[in-house]
Amino acid sequence: MFEGIRNWMDDTSFCLKPVDMLYTGLIMALATLLAALLNNQFIERIHVAVIYILAVAVVSCFTTGYLPGVLASILGVVGVNYIFTYPYLAFDFTRTGYPLTFATMLIVSIMISALTTKSKEQARLSAIRESRTNAVYEITKNLVTAGGFEDIMSLVTEYISKLYGCGVVFYLGDPSQPTQIQMEGTKEQKEKLQAIEEVPAAARAYLNQEITGSHTKVSSDVMGYYIPVTFADRALGVIGLCGDVRQWEDPEGKILLNMVITQIEMAMEHQRLTKQQQEILVEAEKEKMRSNLLRAISHDLRTPLTSIQGSSSVILESGGMLDEETLRELISDIKTDSQWLIRMVENLLSVTRISAGDTAKVNKKPEAVEEIVAEAVGRIKARYPQQKINVKVPEEFLMIPMDGTLIEQVIINLIENAILHGKSPLPIEMTVKQEKQDVVFSVRDYGEGIASQELPYLFEGYSLKDNTRSDGKRGMGIGLSICRSIVKAHGGEIEVITSPGQGCTFYFTLPKEDTVHEQ
Amino acid sequence: MNNKATILIVEDEAAISNFIATILKANDYQVIKAGKGSEAQSLISSYCPDVVLLDLGLPDIDGLEVLSSVRKWTSVPVIVVSARSHEREKVEALDLGADDYLTKPFGTAELLARIRTALRHKAARGEAQIIQGEFTTGGLTIDFDRRLVLVDDKDVHLTQVEYKIVTLIAQHVGRVLTYDYIIQNVWGPHASKDNQILRVNMANIRRKLEKNPAEPEYILTEVGVGYRMTDNDSETRG
Numbered sequence A: 001m002f003e004g005i006r007n008w009m010d011d012t013s014f015c016l017k018p019v020d021m022l023y024t025g026l027i028m029a030l031a032t033l034l035a036a037l038l039n040n041q042f043i044e045r046i047h048v049a050v051i052y053i054l055a056v057a058v059v060s061c062f063t064t065g066y067l068p069g070v071l072a073s074i075l076g077v078v079g080v081n082y083i084f085t086y087p088y089l090a091f092d093f094t095r096t097g098y099p100l101t102f103a104t105m106l107i108v109s110i111m112i113s114a115l116t117t118k119s120k121e122q123a124r125l126s127a128i129r130e131s132r133t134n135a136v137y138e139i140t141k142n143l144v145t146a147g148g149f150e151d152i153m154s155l156v157t158e159y160i161s162k163l164y165g166c167g168v169v170f171y172l173g174d175p176s177q178p179t180q181i182q183m184e185g186t187k188e189q190k191e192k193l194q195a196i197e198e199v200p201a202a203a204r205a206y207l208n209q210e211i212t213g214s215h216t217k218v219s220s221d222v223m224g225y226y227i228p229v230t231f232a233d234r235a236l237g238v239i240g241l242c243g244d245v246r247q248w249e250d251p252e253g254k255i256l257l258n259m260v261i262t263q264i265e266m267a268m269e270h271q272r273l274t275k276q277q278q279e280i281l282v283e284a285e286k287e288k289m290r291s292n293l294l295r296a297i298s299h300d301l302r303t304p305l306t307s308i309q310g311s312s313s314v315i316l317e318s319g320g321m322l323d324e325e326t327l328r329e330l331i332s333d334i335k336t337d338s339q340w341l342i343r344m345v346e347n348l349l350s351v352t353r354i355s356a357g358d359t360a361k362v363n364k365k366p367e368a369v370e371e372i373v374a375e376a377v378g379r380i381k382a383r384y385p386q387q388k389i390n391v392k393v394p395e396e397f398l399m400i401p402m403d404g405t406l407i408e409q410v411i412i413n414l415i416e417n418a419i420l421h422g423k424s425p426l427p428i429e430m431t432v433k434q435e436k437q438d439v440v441f442s443v444r445d446y447g448e449g450i451a452s453q454e455l456p457y458l459f460e461g462y463s464l465k466d467n468t469r470s471d472g473k474r475g476m477g478i479g480l481s482i483c484r485s486i487v488k489a490h491g492g493e494i495e496v497i498t499s500p501g502q503g504c505t506f507y508f509t510l511p512k513e514d515t516v517h518e519q
Numbered sequence B: 001m002n003n004k005a006t007i008l009i010v011e012d013e014a015a016i017s018n019f020i021a022t023i024l025k026a027n028d029y030q031v032i033k034a035g036k037g038s039e040a041q042s043l044i045s046s047y048c049p050d051v052v053l054l055d056l057g058l059p060d061i062d063g064l065e066v067l068s069s070v071r072k073w074t075s076v077p078v079i080v081v082s083a084r085s086h087e088r089e090k091v092e093a094l095d096l097g098a099d100d101y102l103t104k105p106f107g108t109a110e111l112l113a114r115i116r117t118a119l120r121h122k123a124a125r126g127e128a129q130i131i132q133g134e135f136t137t138g139g140l141t142i143d144f145d146r147r148l149v150l151v152d153d154k155d156v157h158l159t160q161v162e163y164k165i166v167t168l169i170a171q172h173v174g175r176v177l178t179y180d181y182i183i184q185n186v187w188g189p190h191a192s193k194d195n196q197i198l199r200v201n202m203a204n205i206r207r208k209l210e211k212n213p214a215e216p217e218y219i220l221t222e223v224g225v226g227y228r229m230t231d232n233d234s235e236t237r238g
Helices: A002-010 A018-038 A045-062 A067-084 A098-144 A149-164 A187-194 A198-208 A251-318 A324-355 A369-383 A404-422 A452-457 A476-489 B014-026 B037-047 B063-071 B087-095 B108-126 B160-171 B179-187 B196-209
Strands: A167-172 A180-184 A225-231 A234-242 A365-368 A389-392 A399-402 A428-434 A438-445 A494-498 A504-511 B006-010 B030-034 B051-055 B078-082 B100-103 B134-137 B140-143 B148-151 B154-156 B176-178 B219-222 B226-229
Touching: A018 A045, A018 A067, A045 A067, A045 A098, A067 A098, A098 A149, A098 A251, A149 A167, A149 A180, A149 A234, A149 A251, A167 A187, A167 A198, A180 A187, A187 A198, A187 A234, A198 A225, A198 A234, A225 A251, A234 A251, A251 A324, A251 A476, A324 A404, A324 A476, A365 A369, A365 A404, A365 B196, A369 A389, A369 A399, A369 A404, A369 A428, A369 B196, A369 B219, A399 A404, A399 A504, A404 A428, A404 A438, A404 A476, A404 A504, A476 A494, A476 A504, B006 B014, B006 B037, B014 B030, B014 B108, B030 B037, B037 B051, B037 B063, B051 B063, B051 B108, B063 B078, B063 B087, B078 B087, B078 B108, B087 B100, B087 B176, B087 B179, B100 B108, B134 B160, B140 B160, B148 B196, B160 B179, B160 B196, B160 B226, B176 B179, B179 B196, B179 B226, B196 B219
Parallel strands: A389 A428, B006 B030, B006 B051, B051 B078, B078 B100
Antiparallel strands: A167 A180, A167 A234, A225 A234, A365 A399, A428 A438, A438 A504, A494 A504, B134 B140, B140 B148, B148 B154, B176 B226, B219 B226
């Protein structure tokens, strides 16, 4: 389809090509031969003219432009006069009747040739139009389903390059500092488009939103032809073409190019809006998570703060009337509650570490698994000196990418949950295992286990109903929801296996290789 | 009878300053308080305290600036106290010459242990660094004269580099040493900043010294900062 358009557009109606001359000569010679053979025996002399007129029609069919037809007409008249009319093998247009006969023959020949050529030209143009419509249709169809700017750019460059047989460059954003560049075409064309002096011309097209480059009024000393891609007066990028200018500068070509550019502009605007909408959705999701967390936390903070405030004012206002034991009890309550608050704040700090970066990704560095586990277990032991914990890590040394502080927080939360909610005298088991692509951390307790109706809300943090939560369990949900956020941000999974009375195993995975990229 | 150690508390929060002062006085230290960075600088020069507890969030000057200006003329032990929990800040403070750091909130036992460590290192600093005799913490013994490392009286074979690392950390027992500090002192000042090789060596040391590498008794990790050798002196964390 593209080939056809290109070949046809190469031709112009008013120039005589050697191949056409050859055809013309050949066909006229054949006509002369045929006429000579048939002459005398089958037809009357004057009918030779008809054979020549037929030959003119044939010539017009097989050649391009008007010239071969006209040439054939003249040759025909000359041939008839010279060979087949008296005086033979001599020119004589002046005998009685001859001027009229030969003039008529010439006019008829030329008219036939002109009509043939014109109808052929019309067919050619409509074929071009059709194939261009198809091309635009195909681009439009593919642009609609394109996913992302990258996709659009590669589609567009490929199409335009095929359509015009030219080199194409597509700058997304300002060409002097583009967000993306896509190129298509032959090596030579690409090199031309990459020359240093090309970029300012392209940038100019972007800034002034006008067509620049070769064969234009602006920066015409460069190789490329630059068209701005805009939407609602906002420049989105620039498309540069490098090749035969006639392809897209002739009226038809220009219309086609404009149509294609309009399609591109619409597709890009559509893409931009889609992207914007997605960002808004993600932002809204984050906001929702944050406000849920805040709500849960403020609720959870109120209890220990009330207790601290209450106990301390009792002590202050009692004026030394409290007995030693009560006083001790109140103070130790204050201590317990403030320690709980400290842990909550540590968890909250971890959350800020995740959401500090815009991409919601964590800052990963290779860390030794055993060091992280050791520090987490060390901290737990400092808090709960009586608690027995069996720790097992793989014999081989494992370094995997993670934010050490965050993973430590996850392990601390899981072990602490096991201690506080499991309430089992048996030791807690902390195990690290290496698998093919992941490292699996698990924390096992032999305590009460978790009721199945609580499981769906376990990692949510905020869905636990107040009446199902005793004071001892406060904060568990938040801790786990933070664990899940941390593990997910690392590209891992967190899960629990439990049945009431059998204890439970929380385990989470971390990928060994850093395979989590921006999505 | 005035041979009590003097401790300067630089802290703008009166409540925290009060509680630290109370603990320290109860443990027989002499206490001076400063609420601002500028005040701290002049108090350090006029009182020559034995240990400085420096809060990083001060109203007038950033605590790190106070630290670097003080470090220009005195080697008084400085323990940085900070609510900033990001390890990068800890490393920065240690690299600027802080002897140790405490992250808020901290327990009294931890505070006292750090102060004792700082005082001991101050006393040791006068003499040549201990690279002779013996060093013991828990079941770990390092015999510097014979270049031997013993765990529960059993000889442990360490490579040259491993021995260097262990002795370096032992010389600064109780204090956290940053990755960079260890690398510079073991591999030399031009060694690569990449701490991978140190981590691998440390993993090997751990497998040789510790019963369970995941529950180390002698060399503790401060995630993202460095390593610390435990002190006999009840090391507590919270």
